[in-house]
Amino acid sequence: MDITFEHVTHVYGRKTPFEKLALDDVTIRIPSGSFTSIIGHTGSGKSTLVQHINGLLKPSEGKITVGNFVIHAHEKKKDFKELRKQVGFVFQYPEHQLFEETIIKDVCFGPMNFGISDAESTKRAEESLQLVGLPASFWHRSPFELSGGQMRRVAIAGVLAVRPQVIILDEPTAGLDPKGREEILSLFDDLHARLKLTIIMVTHNMSDAANYSDQVIVMDGGKLLLAGSPKHVFLQEDLLRKVGLDIPETMLFLNKVLDKAGSKDKIPAFTVDEAADAVIRILNGVKDHV
């Protein structure tokens, strides 16, 4: 299910002293099955943007389509249940929302809330827990006995158990240690590849945005600044810096090497391996010229 925003504007606290233009005439397209990262400085509108995709916020102006579901500004009350079944939202620190006595009950809560039978919910919960890699020996324990990274995976299983087509991740690795980060990111990379889920990730980490996405969307002051492949986006270093963003650390390092070689080139390399190859090419190139 493709997602499109057409001239979407969102105003918080309209006609109050706190009125704030949070989204300003945003038009974007997120193709079905893509992995899209959304980056931007604090207050750039990236969280406001994603909260429109499952109807948590409604546009003040413009139109949003998610598959067959259409949301217009100025619409009367609307039932978002069907949309929210399709679009799962993993909030920041989702483990804070765990509440049940056992892990399996907690994961069942999502599907049961959408009117799915007990037996089917349990089946889905078990599947989801397997997907996130939590062994069955844990399922009947309290979620509060788990480590932070494990608790986060249980919370994510709760979203997966509803079987959404689209998953929105708001800073999914915040507060995790490197191992936990790696686990969560490869989990979504895998879900994206195997189940063809559309993944939309809000992140502060430029390397994660570069390495995992098909498309990167850059927000600034509520406006869409840039959208395109990681290569396209991260080659525009000056523009990114102007809005308080960085480039991936691989490119920062290559800049230092290029600088030393007296070159003004930019090389879009996002993995350490690609960057190392580029370093070797730069060194050989310099020698050729001398």
Place this chain on the structure above:
Amino acid sequence: MEKIIEVSDLSYRYSEEQPYVLKNINFTVNKGEWLSIVGHNGSGKSTLAKCLNGLILPQRGTVNVGGFMTSDEEKIWEIRRLVGMVFQNPDNQFVGATVQDDVAFGMENHGLSREIMAERLSEALRLVRMDQFAKSEPHRLSGGQKQRVAIAGIVALQPLIIIMDESTSMLDPEGRKEIIQTVRALNRDRHLTVISITHDLEEAIHSDRLLVMNDGELIREGKPHDLFKSTALLRKIGLDLPFAIKMRNVLRAKGVPLSDTALFQEELVDELWTLHSSM
């Protein structure tokens, strides 16, 4: 060098039925140094930090801070005055309605006079570069700014030691940079002893010395340049190596004859250049 903290044979468990989460730990902290304690989540490093200001008392062994034992109930407030602690979540530490109220809160608790409070308040805010925000409300601040206010609140109490317990892990990259700069200034210019508890090695390489924790044990100790000569162990216990080291390892694997000394990106670039011009 003058020792400011001495930890001897420390072991701790949360209850008698549970296994020890800290096992026979020994180390000392020198006055004025910047020490990082690194390990993955659950390695015991935060529990250890709580032993250093007597929030937790070990079942075995002793912790001596500035000449006082944390086990001595009469001295515990003395110790807490010497050791300030900045925690992980910037939102959980903000108690005042404005930045200046927040920084004043700790001083009020210590019963300082109004004149002294005013003086220390402006000095502390200047030090963390938040003096322009004295009257701001917390929701107008970024995570990094809130953590800087938390640091100012500690600095105003004039401790000898400041413990940063995962204080950057919830911040964006910019906030992280702000905090590292602030800590460096406190350490170099104000000669405060700093202990950073972190899983971020990129951050830890800036300190003078590192302790590596794994499963409740202290497994390595050393200066950053020495410790990162061999990296297999650090990788094995789930730590992400600093970028320059990852790059150095990959370049070596691709046949570039680099040494194992570069720790910072600038050092690696310099070494690559020296190598290149001599080839």
